[in-house]
Amino acid sequence: MGLPSTIAGCHQLILDQEALLEILVSKTTAMEARINELESQLSQNSKNSHRPPSSDGYRKKPALARKPKGRQGGKPGHDGKTLKMVATADHFQPLYPQQCSCGALLKQEDMVLQARRQVFDLPEPKLEVTEYQAYSCRCPQCHQQVAGQFPAGVHAPAQYGPALSNLLDRLTEHRRYVLAFAAFEDIPFTNNQAERDLRPAKIKQKVSGCFRTFEGAQRFARIRGFISTARKQSRNVFNELVHAISGQSFVLQLAPAGS
Secondary structure: OOOOOOHHHHHHHHHHHHHHHHHHHHHHHHHHHHHHHHHHHHOOOOOOOOOOHHHHHHHOOOOOOOOOOOOOOOOOOOOOOOOOOOOOOOOOOOOOOOEOOOOOEOOHHHOOOOOOOOOOOOOOOOOOOOOOOOOEEEOOOOOOEEEOOOOOOOOOOOOOOHHHHHHHHHHHHOHHHHOHHHHOOOOOOOOOHHHHHHHHHHHHHHHHOOOOOHHHHHHHHHHHHHHHHHHHOOOOHHHHHHHHHOOOOHHHHHOOOOO
16 A cells, blocks of 8 residues: 555545544444343353353363361260160060179070160061961850950951052052063063163263263263163174274164165
8 A cells, every 4th residue: 555645645544544444443433332231141140140041051160079177076065966876675685694703694584674776777578477366255144145346348268458459450450551561571570761862961961060061961872872782782882882983883784775
């Protein structure tokens, strides 16, 4: 760009440059304001604004355990809470010493309770049997034989209770569907295949807190889907992963022609 050859031309060039500079300054100011606004929006999340937690998306930070401050455990003077003994246990196991270290035999009648220890545990699930015992006697006044009455619904010497009867009736009514896995090999024993396919992704989300990027989430889903398909096709997962990396995935063989 050449300079004007006259003084008037130089003055006009200066005026044009000043006008252009004002326009550039105005645009730069507007762009800086827009950048600040966008940065403010990016820094907002459910903790520092009114936005819901679902809007955090893949930018959500994983939940990390906080480092404890100060001394761990109960503070001095704190009562504390721990497992306490109950007044009456469900089962009792008396432990009687049989013989003294000197060799003398001990009598149970001379023993006193010295100490108690209780163990809390879950009982093994089993079928409970309730026996109704109907006693009878002769009335001392009219000499009539009077017997206790069994509850309503108890008719046989041995029978199922109402809870188990309802379950058996329901299984019998829907026997065709409950036992379908025994007649058809393609039907699994349980109907929670979808839950098992979704569980790894949910565990990954709970452990890591989130996926850092949408692309990473897509890759994870594709890998898990590939592994699930390989297992359903009764294929070795490790070998199929190696084949997929080398471009020889069995999925390409399963895909219909032209897809």
